[in-house]
Amino acid sequence: MTLTKEKKEKEMVDAQAGPAEATMEPPADPARAGVDAQAKRIDAENLNIYYGEFLAVKDVTVEIQPNKVTALIGSSGCGKSTFLRSLNRMHELIDGARVEGSVLLDGVDIYAPSMDPVLVRQQVGMVFQQPNPFPTMSIYENTAAGLRLNRRRLKKTEVDGIVERSLRGAHLWEEVKDRLDKPAGGLSGGQQQRLCIARATAIEPEVLLMDEPCSALDPIATLAIEDLINELKRRFTIVIVTHNMQQAARASDFTGFFNIEKSGDPGQLLEIDETEKIFSNPTLKETEDYVSGRFG
Ligand SMILES: Nc1ncnc2c1ncn2[C@@H]1O[C@H](COP(=O)(O)OP(=O)(O)OP(=O)(O)O)[C@@H](O)[C@H]1O
Numbered sequence: 001m002t003l004t005k006e007k008k009e010k011e012m013v014d015a016q017a018g019p020a021e022a023t024m025e026p027p028a029d030p031a032r033a034g035v036d037a038q039a040k041r042i043d044a045e046n047l048n049i050y051y052g053e054f055l056a057v058k059d060v061t062v063e064i065q066p067n068k069v070t071a072l073i074g075s076s077g078c079g080k081s082t083f084l085r086s087l088n089r090m091h092e093l094i095d096g097a098r099v100e101g102s103v104l105l106d107g108v109d110i111y112a113p114s115m116d117p118v119l120v121r122q123q124v125g126m127v128f129q130q131p132n133p134f135p136t137m138s139i140y141e142n143t144a145a146g147l148r149l150n151r152r153r154l155k156k157t158e159v160d161g162i163v164e165r166s167l168r169g170a171h172l173w174e175e176v177k178d179r180l181d182k183p184a185g186g187l188s189g190g191q192q193q194r195l196c197i198a199r200a201t202a203i204e205p206e207v208l209l210m211d212e213p214c215s216a217l218d219p220i221a222t223l224a225i226e227d228l229i230n231e232l233k234r235r236f237t238i239v240i241v242t243h244n245m246q247q248a249a250r251a252s253d254f255t256g257f258f259n260i261e262k263s264g265d266p267g268q269l270l271e272i273d274e275t276e277k278i279f280s281n282p283t284l285k286e287t288e289d290y291v292s293g294r295f296g
């Protein structure tokens with residue numbers, strides 16, 4: 001009898017702790033080593049991305065692997081951010097902007113008419129170049145901000161748990177645990193970016209898109225975010241845009257190279273492969289020139 005009661009109580013505690021805690025055990029399947037939660041894959045197919053009449057990104061077909069980091073590199077204006085925003089339907093928030101082709105999230109087309117873009121953005125989260133917490137809102141409220149959009153009403157204790165877990169996951173908890181009620185505007189740039197990562201991960205998305213998340217940070221804060229990215233891929237699929245070649249080489253499993261032939265032309269994904277190959281032995285001369293700094 002006692003055993004059953006204890007078991008019940010443990011189940012309740014586990015349930016409250018949520019998936020991050022419940023998945024701490026080593027995975028049984030060796031092929032899934034290093035993965036805590038199966039995230040979703042993305043398949044973009046024949047994607048053309050427009051601003052009005054202007055074709056900004058042309059005919060991208062690509063597979064983005066789950067629980068891996070894919071870095072996107074390429075010169076300014078070649079469409080990296082545009083492509084990234086098409087993966088969670090943020091592109092269409094710009095007047096006149098539209099997309100042709102499809103983006104499948106584990107086989108489900110996020111552009112299908114029945115798809116709610118708000119739900120898509122909950123599954124495919126985004127972290128921007130400039131840390132953008134709500135500056136007057138508290139650290140706690142910032143972390144929980146995305147949860148408020150969820151339909152299910154959470155109890156205060158549940159939100160407390162998620163906030164702590166997300167801030168721990170973003171390597172920020174120890175620095176802020178005594179000032180959770182203080183405004184986020186009082187944090188350093190690197191801390192604010194980790195707060196934005198905590199906010200994005202609090203809603204447990206499947207995919208995390210990051211557009212130059214370290215470009216406003218110093219080298220120490222940059223390395224801290226890279227370590228964090230390496231841990232986050234245990235739970236999420238990550239796509240990161242970066243101008244920092246060392247960062248792409250250090251932090252990613254796959255690297256995609258975007259290019260434009262000349263100004264006014266659309267950007268294209270010229271080559272994507274394992275990061276090691278892109279940086280040591282890429283197939284195309286254009287890629288080789290870019291990664292070795294001979295471009296422009
Ligand atoms: N809101 C917009 N309206 C019209 N054109 C846009 C808009 N945003 C971007 N573009 C155009 O789309 C093309 C791709 O821009 P994008 O911002 O995706 O490039 P990028 O590769 O992210 O560049 P960077 O490395 O400088 O961030 C550019 O020609 C740009 O001028």
Ligand SMILES: [Mg+2]
Nearest residue numbers: 080081082211
């Ligand atoms: Mg950009």
